[in-house]
Amino acid sequence: AxxxxxxxxxxxxxxxxxxxxxxxxxxxxxxxxxxxxxxxxxxxxxxxxxxxxxxxxxxxxxxxxxxxxxxxxxxxxxxxxxxxxxxxxxxxxxxxxxxxxxxxxxxxxxxxxxxxxxxxxxxxxxxxxxxxxGATFLMPEDPGTDVIMICTGTGSAPFRAFTERRRRTMPSAAGKLYLFFGARSPAELPYFGPLKKVPPKLLDQELVFSRLPDRAKEYVQDRMRKRSADLAGLIERDTTHVYVCGLRGMEGGVEASFRDICGEHGLDWIKIRARMRETGRYHVETY
Ligand SMILES: Cc1cc2nc3c(=O)[nH]c(=O)nc-3n(C[C@H](O)[C@H](O)[C@H](O)COP(=O)(O)OP(=O)(O)OC[C@H]3O[C@@H](n4cnc5c(N)ncnc54)[C@H](O)[C@@H]3O)c2cc1C
Structure with a gap:
């Protein structure tokens, strides 16, 4: 934890x-x-x-x-x-x-x-x-920590809780929440409406859709690559926590994306992940 x-x-x-x-x-x-x-x-x-x-x-x-x-x-x-x-x-x-x-x-x-x-x-x-x-997939209480939350579908449940907790108890926290949230379309993305009302200074949102008409399929790992520089900067820091939640099988794509992002920025993903795990800053819950 x-x-x-x-x-x-x-x-x-x-x-x-x-x-x-x-x-x-x-x-x-x-x-x-x-x-x-x-x-x-x-x-x-x-x-x-x-x-x-x-x-x-x-x-x-x-x-x-x-x-x-x-x-x-x-x-x-x-x-x-x-x-x-x-x-x-x-x-x-x-x-x-x-x-x-x-x-x-x-x-x-x-x-x-x-x-x-x-x-x-x-x-x-x-x-x-x-x-x-559950005694490990818990949020940091330190308001200085940045939290990267990556999910699909009902994997958003814990992140709704994280976001509400921060909003209630530390609305002007120095650290920020980053959400990468995938669904087929806005109609299938739980909490699509309420999410639009969360202030960007609390929650940086990337909503990603894989089945929009006339648009190429896009998955959370694709959007992560588009935010490569930001994510590289974040995971390099010892105050950043990463959470992945959703259907089994999504870790593969997310991990590959982190590996590529690290490669682009001269970082070693395996080392960074090991360090994050040792210090309770990397959590995956898929089902
Ligand atoms: C730590 C943890 C947290 C979880 N959190 C949530 C949550 O927040 N929301 C949520 O909805 N579920 C969550 N789940 C999954 C949940 O526990 C059940 O597995 C899920 O609801 C299916 O159970 P069931 O009894 O309806 O299906 P079952 O009767 O167990 O299965 C029926 C059939 O559906 C298939 N199946 C099972 N799950 C899925 C699936 N997700 N998609 C497609 N096919 C499937 C099975 O292979 C089986 O053939 C979580 C699981 C874990 C381990």
Missing amino acids: PASAAKPQINLFDRKHPAKATVTGNFRLTAPDASCDIRHIILDLGATHFPVLEGQSIGIVPPGADANGRPHKVRLFSVASPRDGERPNTNNLALTVKRVAEPQPDGSVERGVASNYVCDLKLGDMVDVIGPF
């Missing part, structure tokens, strides 16, 4: 003793005609003490059993809200959940158990929540 990170609490609730949360929000984040359904879910913890830090995850226990009669496995979801809740001092937390529905060759659709359960929750429903989990 970063040297200046707050100390996380983990494993306070398990399957045998889950926390009970009430659903107080379920909004679709992607446009009505978008090809994917990503939702903003708000879970209220009521009187239960369920402390989370930005970057941590929680486990959701889907009710019922699988085809073999065994209880469903727990699935993890990143917390998308800052530690003091969606509004300051509310005992709730937000999630950014993508409905998994994969069309199969035979024409059927394979629906993910937990994501569909969560995306279909109604206001007032009770949910079993376990955790919190």
